[in-house]
Amino acid sequence: MDWLNHLPLFSLGCILNDMMNKHDMNHGSHSIGRLIFQLQRLERNPRTFGEAGTLTPSEIHAVDAIGEDGNVLMSQLAERLGVTKGAITQVIRRLEKKGIVFRGEHPEDSRAVLISLTDRGKTAYQAHLKLHQQFYQQLQEQLSPHEITIFEKCIKIFTGLLAEKNE
Amino acid sequence: MDWLNHLPLFSLGCILNDMMNKHDMNHGSHSIGRLIFQLQRLERNPRTFGEAGTLTPSEIHAVDAIGEDGNVLMSQLAERLGVTKGAITQVIRRLEKKGIVFRGEHPEDSRAVLISLTDRGKTAYQAHLKLHQQFYQQLQEQLSPHEITIFEKCIKIFTGLLAEKNE
């Protein structure tokens, strides 16, 4: 749902609409457009995660990247989330104020900061995870293993092409 | 590769990572994470579209929604792009300054504004379209019609589930 926070039909939606059009005008021409539209809408707004309160998309995103084990460096977070260290500093500051994460010392490097989830943060993590699992279960009910295999392959090819464009 | 385990995704990436993991631990567990990563990067930066110059993602998005035929109401654009009218006012103002679009009068409603692409705007539209087509062609070379059919089905189911969550 996060993918397309900012993913307008800049390229993808239209690309796949083209693909679907040529493949089968009647059935799938607008599938991707609708998908993107729904994805955009779903993740535009903050959400409540259990008793941890309301988190913005980038906040829960960070919580997810920290994980229950925690002890993650700021720079590791930056790499996992694909943003600059400055961006991480900002989101961690907000999460610290909300009591979702805390900063710990690194035993061997005094420059470093090790980020972990508080108990409150872990409830947010769990609430988020539960959403995933529910969604996954519903998806499982409607897709066969064979279909998942194909889906996966398509996604891989797609990603490879995107990566080329991005480089 | 550890970073992929906690990828940046609010929900979707992880959901599908879960799906892929259960389906086949070795092959596809991280496909979706990578896809999302690439998509995010793709949508972050402005790009150059032919001689029309550099456009931000939301700008080319608007150009795409206006289309070569143009004569689109502000409120129609808002609906197509899934944003408020206020947001449209802002992006159209920027595009007008850049000489990409112009405002025309509505013949029967003096409140209304009909947006169309200038010649310059049309070159941006065409450059964008060409990118789609190239992408589509590359995709076609690597996917069979059967695979596209499955892909389409998976996407539809996915969208249906998302729409439920959204409503």
Place this chain on the structure above:
DNA sequence: CCTATATAGTTTAGATACTATACTTTTTGT
């Protein structure tokens, strides 16, 4: 041992993109 360079993280200003709200003007329905 020193010093140059790399690394960890922060700060700040500015860009982008969106919303919500209040507003003007015009159209429409009863």
Place this chain on the structure above:
DNA sequence: ACAAAAAGTATAGTATCTAAACTATATAGG
């Protein structure tokens, strides 16, 4: 005729990110 709806604008605020300059610590080579 007049209230309500609709088209669009303006503005202030929120969220997110980057780039660049900065501090402080670590490390590697002479």
